[in-house]
Amino acid sequence: MSKEHRNTIKVVDCQVLAHYKYEGDQYIITLASDVIANETKPGQFVHISVSDALPMRRPISVMSVDKENATFDLLYKVVGKGTQQLSERKIGEVLSVIGPIGNGFTMTDKKRPLLIGGGVGMPPMVAIAQSIKDSDYHPFAILGSEVPFPFDAQVASNGKDYQGATHTMPEFEDWNIECRLASLQNYEGSFKGYVTDLAKVYLDGLSAEELAQVEVYSCGPHPMLEAVAKLAKQYNLPCQVSLEENMACAVGGCAGCVVEVQTDNGPAMKRVCVDGPVFDATTVF
Amino acid sequence: MHNNLKTQFCGLELDSPIVLLSGCVGFGEEYTRIEGFSNTDVGAICLKGTTLEPRLGNIPSRVTETPEGMINAIGLQNPGTDIVINEIMPKLDKKETRFIINISGSSIEEYGEIAKRFDDSDIDAIEINISCPNVKEGGVAFGNDPDMSYRVVEICRKNTTKPLITKLSPNQTNIALNAQRCIDAGTDGLAVINTLMGMSIDTKTRRPVIGNNQGGLSGAAIKPVALLKVHQVYQVSKKYNVPIIGQGGIMTANDAIEFIIAGASTVGIGTALFYDPLVCPKINDGISQYLIDHQLNSIDDLIGTLELNSAISQCDIGSK
Ligand SMILES: Cc1cc2nc3c(=O)[nH]c(=O)nc-3n(C[C@H](O)[C@H](O)[C@H](O)COP(=O)(O)OP(=O)(O)OC[C@H]3O[C@@H](n4cnc5c(N)ncnc54)[C@H](O)[C@@H]3O)c2cc1C
Ligand SMILES: Cc1cc2nc3c(=O)[nH]c(=O)nc-3n(C[C@H](O)[C@H](O)[C@H](O)COP(=O)(O)O)c2cc1C
Ligand code: FES
Numbered sequence: 001m002s003k004e005h006r007n008t009i010k011v012v013d014c015q016v017l018a019h020y021k022y023e024g025d026q027y028i029i030t031l032a033s034d035v036i037a038n039e040t041k042p043g044q045f046v047h048i049s050v051s052d053a054l055p056m057r058r059p060i061s062v063m064s065v066d067k068e069n070a071t072f073d074l075l076y077k078v079v080g081k082g083t084q085q086l087s088e089r090k091i092g093e094v095l096s097v098i099g100p101i102g103n104g105f106t107m108t109d110k111k112r113p114l115l116i117g118g119g120v121g122m123p124p125m126v127a128i129a130q131s132i133k134d135s136d137y138h139p140f141a142i143l144g145s146e147v148p149f150p151f152d153a154q155v156a157s158n159g160k161d162y163q164g165a166t167h168t169m170p171e172f173e174d175w176n177i178e179c180r181l182a183s184l185q186n187y188e189g190s191f192k193g194y195v196t197d198l199a200k201v202y203l204d205g206l207s208a209e210e211l212a213q214v215e216v217y218s219c220g221p222h223p224m225l226e227a228v229a230k231l232a233k234q235y236n237l238p239c240q241v242s243l244e245e246n247m248a249c250a251v252g253g254c255a256g257c258v259v260e261v262q263t264d265n266g267p268a269m270k271r272v273c274v275d276g277p278v279f280d281a282t283t284v285f
Numbered sequence: 286m287h288n289n290l291k292t293q294f295c296g297l298e299l300d301s302p303i304v305l306l307s308g309c310v311g312f313g314e315e316y317t318r319i320e321g322f323s324n325t326d327v328g329a330i331c332l333k334g335t336t337l338e339p340r341l342g343n344i345p346s347r348v349t350e351t352p353e354g355m356i357n358a359i360g361l362q363n364p365g366t367d368i369v370i371n372e373i374m375p376k377l378d379k380k381e382t383r384f385i386i387n388i389s390g391s392s393i394e395e396y397g398e399i400a401k402r403f404d405d406s407d408i409d410a411i412e413i414n415i416s417c418p419n420v421k422e423g424g425v426a427f428g429n430d431p432d433m434s435y436r437v438v439e440i441c442r443k444n445t446t447k448p449l450i451t452k453l454s455p456n457q458t459n460i461a462l463n464a465q466r467c468i469d470a471g472t473d474g475l476a477v478i479n480t481l482m483g484m485s486i487d488t489k490t491r492r493p494v495i496g497n498n499q500g501g502l503s504g505a506a507i508k509p510v511a512l513l514k515v516h517q518v519y520q521v522s523k524k525y526n527v528p529i530i531g532q533g534g535i536m537t538a539n540d541a542i543e544f545i546i547a548g549a550s551t552v553g554i555g556t557a558l559f560y561d562p563l564v565c566p567k568i569n570d571g572i573s574q575y576l577i578d579h580q581l582n583s584i585d586d587l588i589g590t591l592e593l594n595s596a597i598s599q600c601d602i603g604s605k
Contacts, residue, residue: 007320011563055504055560056350082350098319098562248348248355248559253315254308255333255362256348260341269341269362274318 519548538571
């Protein structure tokens, strides 16, 4: 029998190398691990022990990796006890991490990926951008947030203004990838509105030929993903979404993390941890 | 594997007293995704609760952390008996460990039918789940009534010559009586205990966190309860040499040893894997070392060796 799945997920002790707090209870933590830095694909996540007091692990997406220095970054928001405990971990402490987990996003032959990330759904979009920065893809990224962005937004160097959206995330600028920000708040250089509204502005500016090359990749709160899926349908674009559910094992053993997915044989309950977290939007919305 | 951990359970030769618990390890291959995890580190694996027909299970959320434990309400999601037998079991590597199917029916006849189908398969043993708290029909409804438990075990016994293990619920008044009835009906072994019923409420929404509203509590929080139940059941089962898979909150080798002293022949690991997927070899090492340190040749020499205190109440002491 095929045993390809075996030994694909590692258990590693990772030292905290940096830990920054941003407005809106957001944090970026840098952890040391050769394995996670080198083996993680965009959209995969780690299952992380946040403290001895709370033995159940918490799933967090890998935002970016530094293969040379064997480190990886996570962006998370404090929403409860687990993320609170994580925010209290200090530089030098060691955390047990299981990863990389999940199917991740599939990069297809559509050369114009449209990346849409909302809130702490931004990390997988950053991960995709990093992985295709030196390729023949022409991505466009939209990051949305209703709390201040966890980075210093800067003016995009190509100078393009998408109805008020002029600013970008510095990493995207370094990677030469076009990115704009959206928010209902009045953040400088951000599009005022939903990520999907900014996506429309971008898509409507494309030629029919260019539009045929677009595939949507998205991660964020459920209502946002639903709106993104609807938009993709309107424009007849393929769309991959990354989902979240409470997890226990994160290796497929407990069936605790399922979502309902439509298959050729009717509805099925698929595990977000190993069957996902990325699903074809048409099967879940 | 340590030689002193080899043991016999319901006629099966096990390399370790560790049994991976139903519902925590899918259909036997899931945890092998983890580098360093091996099915050869455990004596047996109980596969996910299986019903006659496929089941989609409960709506999310299905799991949530609680103090020193967790609540789950999976609702027996499984592909049904025939798919398990024809598509999943052939892929299991029988050389690595023993495999036990965990079965659930919505009627007594259905339990009998599932047992019959697995009797024709090459599964090593059948565990009857009359203690699932997360399904409307069957499950704990059978397990809380000793006469119903008897009838479920009886029909399975008629339909299979494989070793039969009956998994008892802690959510009942007299677990020892129930154990007695299951032994009378012909069970070869007992699994003690399944999860305790519990609830968790989100104060922001004033709704239960779990989609199914309530669920089964597992993990360290239930260990003291489980230990007492094993002790109580052992008082009955030892008379018939019916062995017990002790389970409920075992996290460490020391926890496992407590269960063996209380009367368990083997020890179940479930929730502990979610915290540390590499916990099994650590527990094996710890038990083996304990046996050496206490000059015991095997697990058999430790089972049920509990010495009770002479139970004088405070009031008795005061009067002396
Ligand atoms: C594959 C995956 C990737 C993720 N990536 C990130 C990430 O990059 N950054 C980030 O900040 N968060 C991410 N999450 C969400 C994160 O796991 C949860 O926020 C975290 O587990 C909450 O734990 P807690 O103890 O702090 O909150 P709890 O006390 O458990 O819950 C607080 C609130 O958060 C909700 N919640 C709990 N768990 C989840 C969950 N898994 N998803 C959504 N809501 C949840 C609860 O319903 C509750 O309302 C990801 C989740 C998954 C499944
Ligand atoms: C997620 C989950 C799913 C479970 N599913 C089943 C099941 O299908 N059948 C069953 O008999 N017990 C099931 N159980 C109960 C366990 O097998 C075990 O008896 C219980 O969790 C106590 O052990 P623990 O504290 O070591 O986890 C499940 C437990 C959990 C946590
Ligand atoms: S978390 Fe256990 S199956 Fe996904």
